[in-house]
Amino acid sequence: MERHVLVVFPHPDDETFSSGGTIAMHTQAGTPVTYVCGTLGEMGRNMGKPFFATRESLPQVREQELREACQVLGIRDLRLLGLRDKTVEFEDREALAERIRDIILELKPSLIITHYPGFAVHPDHNALGAATVRAVEMLPKDQRPTVHCSAFSRDAREKLGDPDVINDVRAVFDIKMAAIRAHRSQSEAMLKNLEEQFAKNPDAARRMEAERSKEAYYTYRFAD
């Protein structure tokens, strides 16, 4: 059992889609989970289906959805870094890493979950993952928590091999789905499409559920 888990991702819903099951399993086991969320996903193009958010209302909508998802997942400590969607890679990486390092020093987590720099598709994912890895590198070797990185670029398996951590989250699948639904503006169109597909093809539905029931990570190996 982990003592404290620190989750660092740039967008409201990254925590749910990539790690909702893992987070729920930790909170159910009584482990406190802190989510450091980089931005409010201000530039997301999903607005609900039918759309109910605008470019200008989206930040408040997504913050509210994030708070609901955190409640569903059992996250009691949510920290917003106040960065802006799509701009994380242009920030000063050392300064950003220092902010994350300060949170690590405050919470002393035993495990950090973030994106694998270079293998997480969205530039914000790669940039905040890199800043988080850098933050851990700033710590003396014997004080570094374990870092689990989510990687899903097309070349991840080829270049990194198979993930060494695969969490089976079937026991909390309903909680993960409830958190996905809480991110309504971002998940509504996707869920409606899925429902239509499932009606046509129940096998695909089962495969999708099996896929969502596994959350995979690479343990980050520090050079020194």
Add this chain to the structure above:
Amino acid sequence: MGPIDKEAVQTVLNEFENQDLYLHLETTNGAYAAHRQESQLAVCAYIRNGRIRYHRGVVSGDGPFRVGLKMDQGWVYAEGLTDYEVDAEGRLLMAGHDREGRLAVALELSRTPFRI
């Protein structure tokens, strides 16, 4: 936000003529476009709080709509606009949504800076 009423939009564009305004202009096909389909290019551009002043603003087309803003030294242009709203702060928000309700283009004008 609802379907563009051409006359209503034109009225607001006229009201905003010859004033210092803040502009939000963007287009995007999603950060995952290239990830989902390798032949695709993930494309996005945005300007937030560009300062502009135009002397002629026109909404054109039968839907989706186009808007052109003619300035002393240049143009602002957006195509594919489907929906609009004048929000509580008096800002003109226009956006183009695809069949999935996803925003593909936005053009917004305000007398005060947009929040960043």
